[in-house]
Amino acid sequence: MTHINDSILETLAYFDVFNYPLTKGEIFLFLHKKYDHFTLESGLQNLVLNKKIYRFNNFYTLINDPTLIKRREKGNDKAAHMLKIAKKISHILIKFPYVRGIAVSGSLSKNFADEKSDIDLFIITATDRLWIARTIMHLFKKLTFLVNKQHFFCMNYYIDEQQLEIVEKNIYTATEVVTLIPMEGDTVFENFFAANNWTRNYLPNNILRLSSARQVKNSWFKMGIEFIFNNKIGNAIDNKLKEITQKRWQKKTQQEKQNMHGVIMSMEANKHFSKPDPSKYQNKLLTRYEDKVFRLLHEYETSSAV
Structure with a gap:
């Protein structure tokens, strides 16, 4: 039972970063390990019974707060x-x-x-x-x-x-x-x-x-x-536009300009992709998630051992 419980907690923890409760079906889809529906149901019942997670109608969350359901x-x-x-x-x-x-x-x-x-x-x-x-x-x-x-x-x-x-x-x-x-x-x-x-x-x-x-x-x-x-002219134009855009974005990053969400504007790019710099949002989110999972599983294991 411990393994499925850990997986459920990890999955809920990821979406908890976004304050987003999940349905049972969504938890199943986003489990980090493969389990069947019966095992998932048993794990959910156990965690709810022990008040490690909370259920409101069809939604499950780490926090005992029904306003999260209304928000969703x-x-x-x-x-x-x-x-x-x-x-x-x-x-x-x-x-x-x-x-x-x-x-x-x-x-x-x-x-x-x-x-x-x-x-x-x-x-x-x-x-x-x-x-x-x-x-x-x-x-x-x-x-x-x-x-x-x-x-x-x-x-x-x-x-x-x-x-x-x-x-x-x-x-x-x-x-x-x-x-x-x-x-x-x-x-x-x-x-x-x-x-x-x-x-x-x-x-x-x-x-x-x-x-x-x-x-x-x-x-x-x-x-x-x-x-x-x-x-060949198209090739040259595409390469030049890449060069111009990269320089503009490097300048924005150096000046620490922020977008409407308060995140420093930064781009990672080459000939075949253009995307937000992972170090500016993705890596920070992953760190928050990993810290949350570590604390959550530690608390769960400690309470289970009592």
Whole structure:
């Protein structure tokens, strides 16, 4: 019983970092080790009975606070509305040159949003044309500031078709990968999920699904623009845009500029990806999670030994 209890506590601890209670089905999907439903049910009953976790209706949490459930339910309702907007936005952005796939990421992909939430987008581009695609899309984003809709276009993670596998492999990146909600680009996301089946090492019950995204239908305009840049000149432009963007972001980081959420703006990039610097958020979150798990399991083992 101890092993399943530890796994349940570890899973709840991860989402507790975000103040997000889980259902039994969600706990099963995000267990870090493979267990069946019967074993999970036994573990949950034992932990609730011993007041190591708390149950409110269909939700489980580490904290005896029913307001967390109300917060989640309100956030789920808000997310349902924002996902409809995200679908429309994705349908617009997929029309841009060299864009091959778009998915919703971040808290919205976990079916949660509040008044401060953005629509975070994970974007896959054609090989060796990431920086042309990214630049055009971000020029478009500047127009959204005029109508105060910039928070609907948070295009902060790009990869291209040559490097579909996520380099960092940990519980955070595994969770982010399996919770992506593909909106556009069915084939490219099927390839993406196949390239990232390493997530099963962290979330063995969460088998990556086939993409639910819509099939991409390229317009004559999109194909025409790509035809113009599918040559050595296009290669040179893409490389130059990468160089310019990296220098701009290095300057932002050196000046310690912060985004709307108070996080220092920093980017990690090369020819085939552009993403937030893991050391600025991801690593800090993992440290918080690991500290929480250590304290939680220590308290549990100590109380069980009494």
